[in-house]
Every structure is written in C-alpha cells, then in structure tokens.
Amino acid sequence: MSSQTFSLLSPVSGTVLRLEADAGQTVADDDVVAIVESMKMEIPVEAERAGALLEWRVKEGDAVEEGAVIAVLRLA
C-alpha cells in the first residue's frame, strides 16, 4: 500500500454544502466527494486521483477559501 498522501483543495471560495464520502472510504478518480456552494451554485469537488479518504479537514456548513484543504487522501 502506498504511503503517499495528497490533499483535496476547494476549487472556489464558499460554504461546504455536503460531504459525500466517509473517512476511511476508498474513492475513485473523478468521484465527487464534496459539494461546495458559492454564489448560488453547487460546485462538485472531485478526487483528482483514486485513494483512501484519511481525514476530512472541514465539516458541512464550514466556510472555505479557494485552495483550502478539504480532505487528505492516501494514494491508492
């Protein structure tokens, strides 16, 4: 198992609307793992690579800046 981790960043400033995966879960490349709401739009946050979701760094309702770390994943 790889020990390399990577961060999932918010593509926009906004509010975390929904977390769509659980910590510990494995996600595939391009899976939508969270939704950030900004300016009345729901922006999907996709896993850029497949991996295991180690830890959420935000919870639903949190305000996030563009580029903020949303979650930490371990490369599959």
Next chain:
Amino acid sequence: MKTVLVANRGAVASRVIRALRKLGLRSVAVYSQADAELPYVAEADVAVALGAGGARDTYLNQDALLQAALAQQCDGVHPGYGFLSENAGFARRVEEAGLVFIGPSPRWIALLGDKIQARDYLAPFGMPMLPSSTELHSVDDLRAAVAQLGLPVLLKPSGGGGGIGMSPIHREDEIESAWTRSASVTAKAFGNGGLYVEKLAARPRHIEFQILADRFGNVRCLFERDCSVQRRRQKVVEESPAGRLPADAVKALVARLEDIFARIGYDVIGTVEMLYDDEMGFSFLEVNTRLQVEHAVTEEVTGVDLVAAQILLAGGARLDAVLADAVQQQGHAIEARIYAEDPVRFYPSCGTLQRYRLPQMPGVRIEAAYREGNQVTPLYDPMLAKIIVHADDRPTAIARLQAALAQTCIEGVKTNIPFVLATLAHDDFLAHRHYTNKH
C-alpha cells in the same frame, strides 16, 4: 405610495432606487453586513442593516424585511428579481401588513410559479404548448410517457428553475438513470419531487415576451427578447428584437398573449418564456411573475421605463396612463451579463475588486452592482454588472458591445468577459443561427 422598501441588493436595487427617485418616491434600501459598502446602499434615501449572514438570514428574512418596511413607514415593497420576488407567501404578508407588493397579485405568483399548474391553467386559454406528460410518479410512468411522446424528451421538475434537476433522454437505456438523477436532485433542491417530461426540440431558441398589465384587465405585450445564449442554463447575452423569426408569427403571438393575459386578469408585470423551434414554432416554457434581469433591452428598444411602469401599475395606475398608445421597437439592443466567474469552467470567483472600471460611451448603458474596492463574496449571486447597448441595427449593436467590453477593466476577480467576447465573435452568433443547448 410615498416610501418603498427595496428588498434586494446590487444592480437591481440601484435600478429600482433610480426609478423611485424619478417618480418622486422615497427609497429604503436593506443591506447585509457583507454589502454595506455597495453603491446601492448609499444611493437610497434610507438604508437599513439586516445584519450578518447569507441570503437566508438577510434578503430572504421575511420578518426582518417587513419589520424594516414598517419601521420606515413604507407603503410599498419592491422585490427586484431573485430572492423573494416570486414568493407568494411573502407577497401575501406584505399585503396583509397593508403595504403594496410591487408585482403581480400573490395568487398569480402561486399559480404560475408551479410549471405544471401554469401549463394546465394556461393551455385551455390557447397558450401554445409542447407535447408533454402529466405529473410522473415512478420510472414506469416515465417509460409510458416516453412511449407516447417518442424520444428525445426532457425530464423536468415541476417546481424548479435554472435548469436544476433537468435530464435529457435521447435513448431508451437512459430512462432509468435520468429518473434517479432528476428525482433525487429535485427532492433535495425543491422539497417536492414532482417531475414531468416534454418533447425535446432539435434546435430550440429561448424567446420571451414582456407583459405589462394594470389591475383593471388591460394588458400590453412589449414584444420579445432572445435569451438563447446561456451557460449552465443561466442567461449571458440577451437581445431585442429577437430577429430571424417569422414576423407574422411574432405579431400573432403578441396579440394572443395580450388576449390570454387580459382574459385571466393577470396584473402588473411578467414575462412569458417561450421556446421557439423552426419546425415546432412557439411553445410555452413558463411565466416569470416579476421583473426580469434582462428588462433593460426591452427598455432600450421601446423607450418604456419598465420599472417605473411596474411601480405605477402596482399602485393602481391604469395602463393607458402609463404607456403611450403606440409603442414600437426601434433599433437593436443587446445586454451582456458580467459574472464573477472563471470564463472556462464557469466556477464563481471571489475577491476584492482592485479595479472596476466600466465604460462611459454613447449608446452604452451600465447597470453596476459594485464599485472599486468592494468585496465580491460567495454569499450571493455572481453578477458584477450588466452592459447594455442600443444601436440602429444588430451588427452595429454587436460592434458597440465589443467596444464597450474592450474598455471594461475589472481586476481582483476572474470574469466571464472573455466568454462574452468569444460569443459575440462566434460565427453562429453573428449569423444569428445560435440555439439554446438542451433546453
């Protein structure tokens, strides 16, 4: 009316305040903490703070808005567009508080706000309709409807807007996934899960018609706008006249809409959104029971101040006292909506407006939401400004809009200006053969 609460923000709040001032009425603005420095707050005669928070805590907070209106001795409320402009419950509360709601009667907002109800209600009056199903309750209902209508079809929520929850179905094997997707999105977004399907036009154009009406059964239709240029189902470029439409069909529809809306007794202001397809002609999409964002293109070609007319008609003026006998379309107007967003992915872009320079040129009208130094926050919609041009003909109007955009300098957030410029230079737009993708 003497004093009007403007229950909105940004460019439309400025626009309404300007109309109120022209009519000699006092304006009361409301603002959230994030919007305190926006121009409209200073433009109003009085401004009332709504506190911190997003839309729900501020511009959608009915109690706070009514309290502000009563505290400032307002006798009218203008909802603008978006927020509470199509909320029948709010309109009723405004009226029950003894104030004028500057929009259609609440019963029209309630009845026409639901697309299925609106279609069922208007069809017997002769509104042209696309072939469609009744309300669907299961994927089996959807299969039966598809068998009857034939593919392609569009699965839509009955209570929605902005394209949320819509799924096009082109093949049999897409039925199941389309149902699952639309049903779940609709339930989350609108609470009620009502869905229906309609026939999908091959090359649809979004053409809408401006309605003004008094409270005595008189109705005028101030012609059409073409709003076919959209991104993520939000309008970006709008124009009037629409052009490349059979003139007799437009004239006949204007007369038919005036007749239908007079017979039902519709009042104050509204827009009838229609789909136009060369083969199927016009068919009904929905009624927006409010002022539209793109009202300015109609104002430019007709010379009618729609916002002032809306205020006067809501206050009980007769249509013939508000409008000249013969209103004509003169020249060509185009509006571009400038959004704070990435021009490629259309993601919102927030930040401080380090530069916000909008052009001052003849034939160019600016509806600004911000001023230099303001913050663009993720709390509200992404519209930064509207640029509206008016010229003798469409090619001159396009050139004028390109020149205006070239002189527009906005820094600190990304904008969709490159997307608008690419649209204006696109062969299909120039040749006037553009369509609304997957309406």
